[in-house]
Amino acid sequence: xxxxxENDQGGLRVDGRRALELRQIRMRMGVFGQADGSAYIEHxxxxxxxxxxxxxxxxxxxxxxxxxxxxxxxxxMAVFSFTSGERKRRPRGDWxxxxxxxxxxxxxxxxxxxxxxxxxxxxxxxxxxxxDGSDYCASVNAATLxxxxxxxxxxxxxxxxxxxxxxxxxxxxxxxxxxxGVLDANFVEECSPGxxxxxxxxxxxxxxxxxxxxxxxVVAHGAGQRLHLSRLETLKQRxxxxxxxxxxxxxxGVRHHxxxxxxxxxxxxxxx
Amino acid sequence: xxETPLSLGEKTFIIHGVDLNLRNDGRSRYQYRPIEIExxxxxxxxxxxxxxxxxxxxxxxxxxxxxxxxxxxxPDEGKLEFFVDCSANATPAFEGKGGxxxxxxxxxxxxxxxxxxxxxxxxxxxxxxxxxxxxxYVDILIxxxxxNLFDAVGAAVKAALYNTEIPRVITATLDGGxxxxxxxxxxxxxxxxxVTNYPVVLTVCKIGDNFVIDPTSEEESCSTASILMSVMxxxxxxxxVKLGYGSLLPNxxxxxxxxxxxxSFKLNEALMKGLEEENKLGKTKxxxxxxx
Numbered sequence: 001x002x003x004x005x006e007n008d009q010g011g012l013r014v015d016g017r018r019a020l021e022l023r024q025i026r027m028r029m030g031v032f033g034q035a036d037g038s039a040y041i042e043h044x045x046x047x048x049x050x051x052x053x054x055x056x057x058x059x060x061x062x063x064x065x066x067x068x069x070x071x072x073x074x075x076x077m078a079v080f081s082f083t084s085g086e087r088k089r090r091p092r093g094d095w096x097x098x099x100x101x102x103x104x105x106x107x108x109x110x111x112x113x114x115x116x117x118x119x120x121x122x123x124x125x126x127x128x129x130x131x132d133g134s135d136y137c138a139s140v141n142a143a144t145l146x147x148x149x150x151x152x153x154x155x156x157x158x159x160x161x162x163x164x165x166x167x168x169x170x171x172x173x174x175x176x177x178x179x180x181g182v183l184d185a186n187f188v189e190e191c192s193p194g195x196x197x198x199x200x201x202x203x204x205x206x207x208x209x210x211x212x213x214x215x216x217x218v219v220a221h222g223a224g225q226r227l228h229l230s231r232l233e234t235l236k237q238r239x240x241x242x243x244x245x246x247x248x249x250x251x252x253g254v255r256h257h258x259x260x261x262x263x264x265x266x267x268x269x270x271x272x
Numbered sequence: 273x274x275e276t277p278l279s280l281g282e283k284t285f286i287i288h289g290v291d292l293n294l295r296n297d298g299r300s301r302y303q304y305r306p307i308e309i310e311x312x313x314x315x316x317x318x319x320x321x322x323x324x325x326x327x328x329x330x331x332x333x334x335x336x337x338x339x340x341x342x343x344x345x346x347p348d349e350g351k352l353e354f355f356v357d358c359s360a361n362a363t364p365a366f367e368g369k370g371g372x373x374x375x376x377x378x379x380x381x382x383x384x385x386x387x388x389x390x391x392x393x394x395x396x397x398x399x400x401x402x403x404x405x406x407x408x409y410v411d412i413l414i415x416x417x418x419x420n421l422f423d424a425v426g427a428a429v430k431a432a433l434y435n436t437e438i439p440r441v442i443t444a445t446l447d448g449g450x451x452x453x454x455x456x457x458x459x460x461x462x463x464x465x466x467v468t469n470y471p472v473v474l475t476v477c478k479i480g481d482n483f484v485i486d487p488t489s490e491e492e493s494c495s496t497a498s499i500l501m502s503v504m505x506x507x508x509x510x511x512x513v514k515l516g517y518g519s520l521l522p523n524x525x526x527x528x529x530x531x532x533x534x535x536s537f538k539l540n541e542a543l544m545k546g547l548e549e550e551n552k553l554g555k556t557k558x559x560x561x562x563x564x
Contacts, residue, residue, distance in 0.1 A: 028563050032416050033328060035361065040562040045316075049415065049562065051361040074360050074367055079411045080334030083316045087336045087409055091357045093368075125360040125367070127415070129332070130316060 014188050015044075020238065022184045022245060027141075027253045029149040030261070037150025041142040044186060045083065045132035050142035052150040054122035069117035071108050075100040075139060077128040083187055100136055103219050107140050107200045110218040111154045112147065122152065133186040134162040136198050136221070141250060148254055156202040157250060158218060161242040163235050165227065167194040181235045183242040195224040199239045203247040276489045286494045287480045296490065297326075302535060304486045305420075307427070309546055311435045313561050319436025322561075323428035325486065328418025330362075331425055333410065333432035337439070339453065340407035342398065350397020350405040354382040356412045356425070363417070371414070378412070378425055384511040385426065385471045385502030391510055392470065399444050403451040406438065419489040422500050426473025427543055433470060434547050437462035471502040471510050472540050476532045478518070483531050499528045503536035505544075 012018060023044030032038040037052035058070055076092040091097075108124055124146065126139040137160030144158045164185040182189060190196050200219040217236070227235075278286075286296060293300050305326030314320040319335035342349060356378045358371025365371070386392045397406040410432065412425055440456040440463055456462075477487040477498040484491060487498075496518025502510045509529065514520065520528070550557065 026563055031562050032330070032361065034363070034416055034418065038361070042561075042563075047561070049361060053364045072367075076357075076359065078332075078334070078413050079355060079357060079409075080314070080317050080320075080336050080413075085336075087338065087411070091359075123360075123364050123367070125364075127359045127361050127413070129413075130314065 013182060015186055017182075019182045020241065022242065022249075023186070025141075025246065025249050025253075027145060027250065029145055029254070029257045035146075035150075037146045037148070037152070039142050039145035039149055041138055041145060043132075043134055043138045043141075043184060045130055046135050046138045047128070047130040048135065048138045048142040049127045049129060050139065050146040051125045051127075052123065052143070052146040052152065053125070054150075055117040055120040055152065056122075058119060058121035060121075064119055067118045068114040069112065070121045071105050071112065071114070071124065072121055073101045073105040073108060073124045073126070073143075075104055075126050075128075075136075077131065077135075081128050081131045083130060083132050100139070103136065103200075103221060104140060104143060107158045107160070107219050108143060108147070110200075111144070111156055111158045111202065113153045113155065116153060131187065133188075133190040134160075134184055134198070136160060137162050137184075137200075140200050140219075141246065145250065145254065157247050158200050159203050159243040159247045159250070160198065160200045161239050161246055162190075162196055162198045163239040163242065164189050164192075164196045165194050165231060165235060166192060167225065181231075181238045183238065190223075193225065195222060195227045197222050197227075197235060197239065199236075199243065201240055201243040203240070203243045276493050278490060278493050282490070283494050286491060290479045290482050290484055290491075290494075293482075295484070297488070299486075301482055302485050302531070304539070305488075307542075307546075309428070309431050309543075309550070310560060311431050311547065311550055312557070313559050318438065319432045319434075321428050321431035321435070323424055323431060325420055325424050326418065326488075328416060328488075329420060329424045330414075330416035331421075331428045332413040332415060333425075333428045334413070335432050335436045336409045336411065338407045338409070339399070339404055342402065342405040346394070347402040348398050349394035350399075351407040352383075352386060352392060352394060352397070352410070353407065354379040354386075354410045354412065354429075356382075356414065358414045361415050366414075374421075375414075378414075378422065381422060381473065381500060381502070381511065381513060382410070382412075382425065382429060384513075385473060386510075388510050390469060390508070391504055396465070397438075399441055399453060400446065400451050403446065404444070404453055408436075417489070419492050420475060420486045422473050422475050423486065423539075426471070426502065427539070430467060430470050430472060430543065431547055433465050434467045435551070436465055438465070439463075467544075469504050469506070471504045472536055472543065473500065473502045474532045474536045474539060475500050475515075476528045476535075478520070478524070478528065483528055485531075485535050499525070499532060501529065501532045501536075503533055503540075505537075505540045507533055507537070509533065 026042040035051035140160030202216040308324040311321040317334040356375040358366040360367040443454045497516040500513040
């Protein structure tokens with residue numbers, strides 16, 4: 001991608017979005033019948049399936065006596081998932097997938113009420129069907145939805161959102177660059193020179209403008225080039241706003257799903 | 273595969289039901305569950321299909337093409353490779369390397385089924401003999417298994433190959449010994465495969481003294497032996513595999529093959545009818561994917 005393409009298009013990005021605009025998010029909960037909880041999410045062309053099994057008796061002997069639930073995560077990418085022509089050799093087991101699995105586990109451990117399930121295990125499996133940037137963030141969102149579908153008590157939504165600082169080569173653009181962190185990068189933007197931060201945050205419950213107290217960052221993962229510390233603060237503000245937006249979308253989706261699949265017995269109880 | 277644990281009483285119930293030609297879900301012995309196919313649902317692959325049997329078994333197939341060098345011993349043939357990935361989404365038992373045994377088993381069955389030149393002619397994947405050919409990767413992702421996985425995979429592979437679009441090669445010349453290949457820029461300018469002879473895979477399951485088609489996972493755990501056969505639309509059997517620990521008399525084996533062959537005609541007919549109907553919708557076809 002040409003780095004100065006953004007200026008040519010009147011401040012719009014390659015796919016026509018503005019800097020703080022997210023891609024269309026489409027979601028569905030309860031995709032699979034056999035899993036205890038499952039969800040499917042699309043961030044534009046990034047498509048992720050997640051399934052949750054458990055809580056159930058743990059297989060490993062180490063966690064048999066633990067006072068907390070053990071979270072087991074697996075991040076796997078379908079071999080045909082790449083949008084750009086080539087094919088992946090192995091669906092999982094490579095360095096990147098293992099790192100993503102560990103990061104996903106950190107995010108899930110931060111939101112689940114682990115102390116409620118001693119001596120048990122919760123499995124979270126994520127399958128990426130199509131990759132078009134921000135796939136880790138989409139998989140965190142999918143896993144959160146699957147946990148909700150499984151009925152596992154969580155403290156808050158874990159929301160993944162990525163922010164990319166697109167590098168500009170010219171010096172006069174320097175002050176402008178400060179402001180150009182773009183949310184929810186697609187594959188082309190992720191590959192362009194610059195830094196991508198993937199952030200998992202627990203977004204606040206109400207729609208506050210003041211984000212400092214509400215946005216709790218759980219996992220932050222950078223990729224790409226180096227980032228000057230002075231830029232981190234603005235990026236953080238922006239990405240937390242993005243997380244808040246995604247949370248509102250997901251929350252609406254969850255509520256819609258729950259109302260559409262309401263059990264008559266539940267309705268009866270709530271009327272009493 | 274993940275066996276469904278059943279008690280002796282439950283097994284007896286299923287076996288007696290099969291004796292009376294009435295199964296747990298109300299089907300007769302030679303009846304399929306409803307099959308749902310959606311093809312061309314992934315734009316980033318050359319061909320794709322998602323197939324579900326009875327809302328449980330769920331298989332996603334993606335076909336991708338790469339340019340490769342042909343094998344030295346078969347210079348005028350392309351390459352066809354099947355890769356099966358058992359996703360942990362299906363059952364936690366498939367986590368890590370847990371699904372590899374089943375995956376190898378399924379991919380072996382598929383490569384055996386498509387091995388004969390009558391079924392899939394590898395010569396159509398050749399670009400320049402000795403130099404360049406297409407390598408076709410058929411990647412199967414198993415998302416959920418509720419019995420009869422092999423049939424689902426076989427039909428889904430055929431559906432994905434039916435709508436696979438191979439880019440048209442406009443020039444393929446040898447320029448001073450170096451191959452020079454140009455692929456058409458127009459994404460709609462492509463070659464389709466002729467699927468008329470592609471086999472479908474069919475499992476005939478022996479429960480008690482009877483044969484059952486399209487077993488659920490409960491029925492699979494009641495069966496001691498089953499025959500996995502791939503049959504071409506003209507009735508020729510391209511491969512036969514026996515699964516399970518039970519043994520079969522030669523007479524029974526022949527009877528099972530006959531049953532399987534007869535059912536495979538119907539399966540293939542229904543599959544092709546569905547695919548042609550979907551193909552007629554053309555580009556106006558909405559993509560549902562997993563959102564439905």
